[in-house]
Amino acid sequence: MLLTTLMIGLVLGGTYALVALGLSMQYGIARIMNLAHGEFMIAAAFCAYVLFNGAGLPPLVTLLIALPLGYGLSWLVYSVMMHPLVKRAPNRGQLEADSILATFGLLFILQGIMLLVFGSDFTSYSYLNHPINLWGTNIAANRLVAFIVSLTLGLGLYVLITRTRWGATLRAVALSPASAPLVGIQVDKVARQAFAIGGSLAAGGGVLVSMFVTFSAAGGVVFTMKALIVVIMGGTGNLMGAIIAGLALGIIETFVTSYIDPGLSLASVYILFIIVLLWRPQGLFGTARS
Amino acid sequence: MLEINNLSISYGAHLALDGAALFAAQGETVAILGANGAGKSSLLKSLTGMVAPQEGSSAKLFGEELVGRPAHEIVERGVIAVPEGRGVFGEMSVEENLLLGANPLRARKGEQARRDEVFDLFPRLAERKSQLVRTMSGGEQQMVAIGRALMSRPDLLLLDEPSLGLAPIVIGQLFDALAQIKSQGLTILIVEQNVRASLQLADRGYLIEAGRITGSGTAEDLKSDDAVQHAFLGGASAQGAS
């Protein structure tokens, strides 16, 4: 029972980590706090649902479509909505305020469209729903697949960002945007890429989550909040921190659900968040950075 | 190789640079001397595309116009700057700073050999490859800034007050390194408060006062020039009297 709970928590946390990585890319590099992040996720979840029920397309195939599509659509959102704000903002604080307002609007637009098309009911579908025995505990195959894919994507991105020159240009923009042009880095292009990658991860996370969780058109906000909590717990800009914090959040939530009360799982998440915010505002793993 | 004509820069109503004209021949080191606020940094920033000069300004590198091009294209054309305050990536390691220095496509060829050259020039950097640049001394950070600039395989190196805030002995080492870079044939435009050291390094120099170029000459001439003596070197007579 304990091991099962731990594994289910870890699996849930894997997708949290992926979605939080997306938010972290958008916030840390493009400097945009995207409140519509969860809506991107839910939209992708509905895509997976529609394609599976309508065309029998397995979600893992949808994933291959969702990743580039999420990238492209986010690229478009950045170009149309965010770029004017970035150009106009005299400083980072102003951009944060403007982008929060703008993406708050986007949240309601996307949510409204989804409510119109899919209604407000919870949705789910059954795919790879047979148990797999792992070290004596049973876990649904869909969860296991989602976990493996999430972690592969997340760690893959982490390696790219920390080990390649391309990744170094992204980190340079995150850490010293004023110095980046000195070595020929196009800050605007990098910010757009980072925002688009963030959207791609949200879409991927949405498809993966839809394989084992019931979701609804209005459910994006909760995912955005959880991603935000994970980003702050992990330390803003700390990608490995976000991965670990995502896994931790999944485990904690699952333990509270199983051992205390399912109704308290969300409350426990926020309590944890407040404790972290008060006790270690730089995140659990973040080195305090000026 | 560099020809600047009628270069003017204004910040609002304030004219920081007024119709400057200067040139640098291939392999030459040119010093730009002037008091605080004369417009020296503005001049360099306009060459790298960080500040947009006024209509009618011209700066040609190998006969091709730089004015109006975005910063990344100018780097790609071989102009690299070490700005005032260095502009290093403080939260990254020495190695990563050098890796990013070779970010321009023109720099990819022979990158490994150039890294070795930089480590030969600044052995201290080779010892500290994985140190965070933020935690290094001012002199070491200046080495990182210059090393990073060299990694871009530049044709023209722009230096804005590289000696600022460094101890005299470190300044000496810095100018030794610059002399070595110069001897390899790189064209250098250097803005300095340390006039003695920069005229020692330079072949020629220009004087800027309140946004206008008011004088120029060979480094030898400038060293003995009255205006330079008075403005920067304390003046021969003043030195004699004290």
Ligand SMILES: Nc1ncnc2c1ncn2[C@@H]1O[C@H](COP(=O)(O)OP(=O)(O)OP(=O)(O)O)[C@@H](O)[C@H]1O
């Ligand atoms: N971004 C800016 N906005 C408004 N005015 C500026 C700006 N940058 C420079 N100036 C003004 O332009 C003039 C020239 O500045 P610049 O930095 O080029 O001088 P400098 O010769 O490099 O001086 P220093 O030796 O102090 O570095 C100064 O009067 C300065 O106040």
Ligand SMILES: [Mg+2]
């Ligand atoms: Mg200056």
